Every structure is written in structure tokens, then in C-alpha cells.
Amino acid sequence: MKRIELVLHNRAYSIQIEYGLLFRLKEILAEIAPGDRRFLLVTDEVVAELYGKRVLESFAGLLVDLFVLPSGEENKNLENLNRLYDYLIINGYERRDVLLAFGGGVVGDITGMAAATYLRGVPYIQIPSTLLAQVDAGIGGKVAVNHALGKNLIGSFYQPKAVLVDPSLLDTLSERELRGAIAEVIKYGVALDYEFFVFLEENVAGILEGDRFLREEMVARACELKAGIVRQDELDLGVRAVLNFGHTLGHALEQLGEYREYSHGEAVSIGMVAVFAMAEELGLVERGDKERVIALLEQVGLPVRLKGMYAKERIKESIGKDKKKSEGQVRWVLPERIGKAKINCIVPEKILDRVLLDLMG
Numbered sequence: 001m002k003r004i005e006l007v008l009h010n011r012a013y014s015i016q017i018e019y020g021l022l023f024r025l026k027e028i029l030a031e032i033a034p035g036d037r038r039f040l041l042v043t044d045e046v047v048a049e050l051y052g053k054r055v056l057e058s059f060a061g062l063l064v065d066l067f068v069l070p071s072g073e074e075n076k077n078l079e080n081l082n083r084l085y086d087y088l089i090i091n092g093y094e095r096r097d098v099l100l101a102f103g104g105g106v107v108g109d110i111t112g113m114a115a116a117t118y119l120r121g122v123p124y125i126q127i128p129s130t131l132l133a134q135v136d137a138g139i140g141g142k143v144a145v146n147h148a149l150g151k152n153l154i155g156s157f158y159q160p161k162a163v164l165v166d167p168s169l170l171d172t173l174s175e176r177e178l179r180g181a182i183a184e185v186i187k188y189g190v191a192l193d194y195e196f197f198v199f200l201e202e203n204v205a206g207i208l209e210g211d212r213f214l215r216e217e218m219v220a221r222a223c224e225l226k227a228g229i230v231r232q233d234e235l236d237l238g239v240r241a242v243l244n245f246g247h248t249l250g251h252a253l254e255q256l257g258e259y260r261e262y263s264h265g266e267a268v269s270i271g272m273v274a275v276f277a278m279a280e281e282l283g284l285v286e287r288g289d290k291e292r293v294i295a296l297l298e299q300v301g302l303p304v305r306l307k308g309m310y311a312k313e314r315i316k317e318s319i320g321k322d323k324k325k326s327e328g329q330v331r332w333v334l335p336e337r338i339g340k341a342k343i344n345c346i347v348p349e350k351i352l353d354r355v356l357l358d359l360m361g
């Protein structure tokens with residue numbers, strides 16, 4: 001088992017990573033949340049179908065209820081959050097009781113929102129079941145639901161009591177989910193840690209084939225990198241913006257495709273190539289770095305060029321709407337080399353134009 005301690009201003013919690021941890025949950029919960037309390041296992045219908053019965057059986061002797069949400073991003077809304085409040089109120093959950101967020105980022109974000117607000121805050125534990133949730137959404141305490149007018153508009157910061165990560169859960173993920181989330185894992189290497197990038201270059205084939213030790217190592221190192229950033233900037237007021245590497249163009253592409261054309265990871269993959277191309281034009285990175293990043297993304301089967309279905313001006317307009325825009329300028333996160341990035345960069349329009357045209361060519 002690998003254990004990462006996340007010590008923040010007024011609280012601390014651990015991220016535990018272990019292959020097969022899911023079936024030791026009862027023992028781990030006895031340690032983290034001892035005493036006489038109720039647990040509510042919140043999950044979605046896909047995860048419930050795959051793992052619900054076995055997990056509940058492993059909880060024998062604990063007071064556990066199951067609450068199942070519909071699966072998918074469109075369900076991360078106030079209506080489902082309200083259904084969860086109703087359940088907690090009707091069933092008399094108290095302040096010492098614990099919510100267990102067992103699922104992808106959607107389940108984690110809704111459960112975290114309920115935990116942050118029900119009775120002005122009850123404990124919750126993240127048990128992330130997708131790669132994206134294991135290395136990103138489950139760590140750092142950002143909780144939210146979407147509003148009809150935009151994603152993640154209703155939210156807060158509320159840290160979990162623990163994050164329990166079982167990489168064996170990745171075995172049942174769809175290929176597209178897995179590969180898309182590897183784009184985010186590659187982002188950690190590219191933006192924060194050269195050695196991790198080299199580890200991915202050397203081992204990505206084994207990771208895709210399902211090698212359990214490599215997957216565990218990948219997840220643990222990515223969690224450490226995310227935790228390192230959260231430690232420095234819990235409330236996302238400064239350096240945490242580095243995690244938006246590749247996301248400025250990525251978000252624009254996701255929005256233009258109405259979240260169907262490109263998955264989040266696919267859009268971020270193209271976004272990462274774009275920022276390397278910009279940094280190359282600006283003389284920030286050495287020639288050859290971009291090609292190494294492209295080669296790794298291609299090995300994972302991620303897109304590295306635009307499919308050519310959007311006009312350059314529409315892409316620029318969508319970039320302009322990005323929430324990281326401040327004082328009328330879009331702020332980019334640009335690489336300085338593989339493993340190091342800087343935030344708040346301004347990119348001249350003619351360079352952006354050239355890079356977009358190249359990506360379409």
C-alpha cells in the first residue's frame with residue numbers, strides 16, 4: 001500500500017493507494033471513521049451494477065445504506081443533489097455519519113457537495129473508481145454540481161476525510177475513458193515532473209495492457225503530484241492554475257463540440273500539443289520536446305491534431321470565453337521544458353493563429 005499525507009492549513013488526510021483495497025474497506029473504515037456511525041455509500045448505476053453487491057457484502061456488520069445516482073455528466077445537477085438531501089433528511093442522517101463517494105468524478109463531486117452542505121458539513125470519504133477521479137477529481141476538495149448555464153457553477157471547497165484508491169477498478173473502465181484520463185496523467189508529467197514523463201514513455205504500453213504494478217505506480221505518482229499542488233494552493237488562488245495545462249484550448253474544443261465530439265481527455269491532448277507549439281514559437285522550449293509529447297499521446301491513441309471541423313475564428317471565440325480570461329486577456333499555461341510549466345502567459349494573436357492553422361493542416 002502507498003500512502004500520501006495531504007497536510008493543509010486546518011486539516012490533514014491521507015490518500016491510500018492499493019490494488020484490491022476495495023475489499024478491505026471495512027477494516028480501513030474502522031480505522032478512519034471508528035465508533036458507532038452510519039455510512040451512506042453513494043454511487044452511480046454503472047458502478048453499482050459492477051461492484052455494488054460485492055462491496056456491500058464486504059461491509060457486513062456495518063450500518064450501510066446504498067444511494068444510486070444515474071450515471072453521466074448530465075446528472076451532475078441540483079436535482080440529483082436535492083434527491084440526495086431528501087434521502088439524508090428522511091433517513092435521519094446525523095453529523096457524525098459518513099458519506100462514501102464511490103464512483104467517478106460525477107459521484108465524487110455531487111457527494112462532496114452534499115457532504116459540504118448537509119447539516120453544515122458531514123464527513124465524506126472519496127473512493128474514486130475512474131482513472132480521472134483517482135488521480136484528479138477525488139483529491140483536493142473541489143466539489144460542485146453543474147447549472148443549466150454552465151459547468152461546475154455551484155460549488156465549494158470541502159476536503160474529504162480520506163481518499164481510498166483501488167487501481168483494480170480501472171480494469172472495467174471503457175477504453176475511451178481510460179485513454180482520455182491518461183491524457184491528464186501525461187499532463188502531470190509534462191507540466192510538473194520530467195522523471196514521471198520518462199516513466200510514462202517507458203511504460204505506457206504495459207499500462208494500457210493492464211499491468212497491475214505499473215498501473216498502481218502510475219496512479220500513486222500522479223496522486224502525489226496532484227497532492228503536491230493542492231498542498232501549495234488549496235483554494236486555487238495561484239499555482240493550482242498549472243493544472244489547467246492544455247485546458248484553455250481543451251475547454252474551447254469541448255464546448256464547441258457540445259461535449260460529444262471530443263471527450264475531455266481528447267480535447268486536453270490537442271490542447272497540450274497546442275501549448276507546446278506556442279512555446280516553441282516563443283522560443284521557450286527546445287525543438288524536439290513537442291515531438292516527444294506528441295509521440296507519447298499518439299501511443300495512447302489520443303488525438304494530436306484538430307479534425308478540421310471548426311473554423312479558426314470560432315475556436316478563438318470559444319477560447320475567449322474561457323473562465324481563466326482575466327483583464328481582457330486569455331492567460332495560458334505554457335511549458336518551459338518537459339516537466340516544468342508557467343502560468344499566466346500571454347500569447348500574441350498571430351502565434352495563436354499560426355498554431356491553430358498548423359493543428360488543422
Ligand SMILES: NC(=O)c1ccc[n+]([C@@H]2O[C@H](COP(=O)([O-])OP(=O)(O)OC[C@H]3O[C@@H](n4cnc5c(N)ncnc54)[C@H](O)[C@@H]3O)[C@@H](O)[C@H]2O)c1
Binds near residue numbers: 172
Ligand atoms: N473535483 C475536482 O477537482 C474535479 C477534477 C476533475 C474533474 N472533475 C469532474 O469529474 C467529472 C468527470 O469525472 P469522470 O471522468 O470520472 O466521469 P464519470 O463520473 O461520469 O465517470 C465516467 C463513466 O465511467 C463509469 N464508471 C465509473 N467507474 C467505473 C468503473 N470502475 N468501471 C466502469 N465504468 C465506470 C461511470 O458510470 C460513467 O459512466 C466531471 O464532472 C468533472 O467536472 C472534478
